[in-house]
Amino acid sequence: MSNVPSDLKYAKSHEWVRVNGDTATVGITDHAQHELTDVVFVELPALNRALKAGEACAVVESVKTASDIYSPVSGQVVEINKAVVDNPALVNTDPYAGGWFYKIKLSQPAEVNTLLTPAQYTAQISGS
Amino acid sequence: MELPDTKTINLKWPDGYHIDFKTGQFITVYWPDTPNYKRAYSLSSCALDQGSYEVTIKRDGKMGTRIVDWAKVGDRLGVLPPAGKFLPVLEHNKHLICIAGGSGVTPFRGFVREATRRKLETKITILYSVRTTNDIIFNTEFRQLEQENPNFKFHVTCTRLTPSDPWTGRCGRIDAAWIQSHIGEAQNTVFYACGPNELVENTQHLVMNELGVPKAQMLVEKWG
DSSP states (O other): OOOOOTTOEEOTTSEEEEEETTEEEEEEOHHHHHHHOSEEEEEOOOTTOEEOTTOEEEEEEESSOEEEEEOSSOEEEEEEOHHHHHOTTHHHHOTTTTTOOEEEEESOGGGGGGSBOHHHHHHHHTTO | OOBTTEEEEEEEOOTTOOOOOOTTOEEEEEOTTOTTOEEEEEBSSOTTOTTEEEEEEESOHHHHHIIIIIOOTTOOOEEEEEEOOOOOOOOTTOEEEEEEEGGGGHHHHHHHHHHHHTTOOOEEEEEEEESSGGGOTTHHHHHHHHHHOTTEEEEEEESSOOTTOOOOSEESOOOHHHHHTTOSSGGGEEEEEEESHHHHHHHHIIIIIISOOOGGGEEEEEOO
């Protein structure tokens, strides 16, 4: 069973969001990393890039496939996780902490309310 | 090139190298300058093809782009030995129904190639879902194999055709009725599904839940 932390919000496309004030941290979920299998390459958005919710902004490549990552929220990228670029396996081993992708200053904070709750995301990945 | 974005490469074994492997397995490749960055690809050749491997690669991600756009004859790639259990049951009374999406069709080329060369009585039916007629990998080769092997059938369904496309074949997603229409003796049929996770999971649902096929009669290979 995949880990779905209760303090995060989720996108249908399997990204998670942790909000702290006017900034959010974004990564991909435990379920997503499990489906991808061993992650071998991560490409992150450029610092200061302005993103719109739903925009493809990163790429994750595993031994089996390459997948676009979509920003769950709109805003400006204020920090990227260089550690996950240097060590993509962090996405598999620590998806909700060391494997985070980028931090974004929210331009439309209300968008967070439209994301899935942990219960809703759990229902999605369990097919119910 | 199989398609503008899809290329088959032949990886010649080093001189004196020999390995036992099976049709349907995958290999893991890497460039010598980035040994930690590896991608796995199903073999599109078969176990009768000794001396080299063939893999058919779509331009996706860093590896797919480098191979499709930049690999040239004489380049050297690191290869981990074949692995995997997505193996054809090539017995004379079996019927293999092979359901593929996109580049998920590539291992089935190996299945058909081996059965054809060995002149086996095993029936093989490929049900192949693509977006448009421009996305059919190995179209010419599979049509040729149909001529050579009376036990092999190749069927395509297109999911995103424009109204002006002259295609007269099937349109729409793979559904239970289409699969059912190709089943002869259910107890001797083995189902295979290969492609993107969503297609494979939908196919598993159709075959096992809607058609009631036991899990033991189905093998899947998900590509994320």
